[in-house]
Amino acid sequence: MTFSLEGRTALVTGARRGIGAAIAAGYAAAGAELILMARDAALEDTLEAIKQNGGEATVITADFADPAAVEKAAIELARTRQIDILVNNAGTIRRAPAAETTTADWQHVIDVNLNSTWAVTRPIGAAMAERRTGKIVTIASLLSFQGGVTVPAYTASKHAVAGLTRALANEWGPAGVQVNAIAPGYISTDNTAELRADPAREAAIRQRIPAGRWGRPEDVVGAAVFLASSAADYINGHVLAVDGGWLSR
């Protein structure tokens, strides 16, 4: 059963809500045991969904605004647990024109989306390479390909995680580790709430999506299971758009 995650342990970051919560529940349904890394241990809804899907989870706390703390937690995890799948999902966005984006806002977004992704991936990926098996799935964005509208730090961070995905695929591919990314389109989560609250912007986005609707967190789950499974053993360094066709337009 090539899409099964039975017997695998998956670390999912930022799984309290949105896309990360959906992926964690989907991985449980596919047979994986979960480790959730979040800034707060209060993950009741996600833990309940995992349980409903027949899975089990442990929670590790680390604030992704503090990459040094995240690295410390990841080094400890790499030392004590065998992690077969890593999903780099935790992410944040600050919307403001470049001239009004403060250096503190820039630093925060780069820390959460890029520096903490690196802080988790380096020790966990190195341990996978040592064991000569593992899957890393990073949540990139359409803004890994496009410039976006007044989200400069976010766009820079998401271009960077796509580059990191390719760099690590090259380096760890020979050691049996596949490093891929998913670029979700416009998905209805808190990340995009501001866009959906503006009727003109909401309609403009929806009308540009060939699928004719916004994505739901569950729309991302199939790709995340696929890239973590042995069905994707020969796929490496790829950024897979799950965007209802947006990039084809």
Ligand SMILES: NC(=O)c1ccc[n+]([C@@H]2O[C@H](COP(=O)([O-])OP(=O)(O)OC[C@H]3O[C@@H](n4cnc5c(N)ncnc54)[C@H](OP(=O)(O)O)[C@@H]3O)[C@@H](O)[C@H]2O)c1
């Ligand atoms: N929604 C979209 O259209 C879209 C499109 C492309 C890419 N993405 C990416 O998908 C990923 C998930 O986003 P989402 O749409 O599901 O948004 P979301 O609902 O806002 O969820 C973001 C998740 O990241 C966590 N997080 C944020 N800041 C954190 C911090 N400092 N430390 C630890 N965890 C932190 C949040 O934890 P808390 O709940 O504790 O705040 C939450 O679980 C992000 O990387 C985002 O950039 C989203």
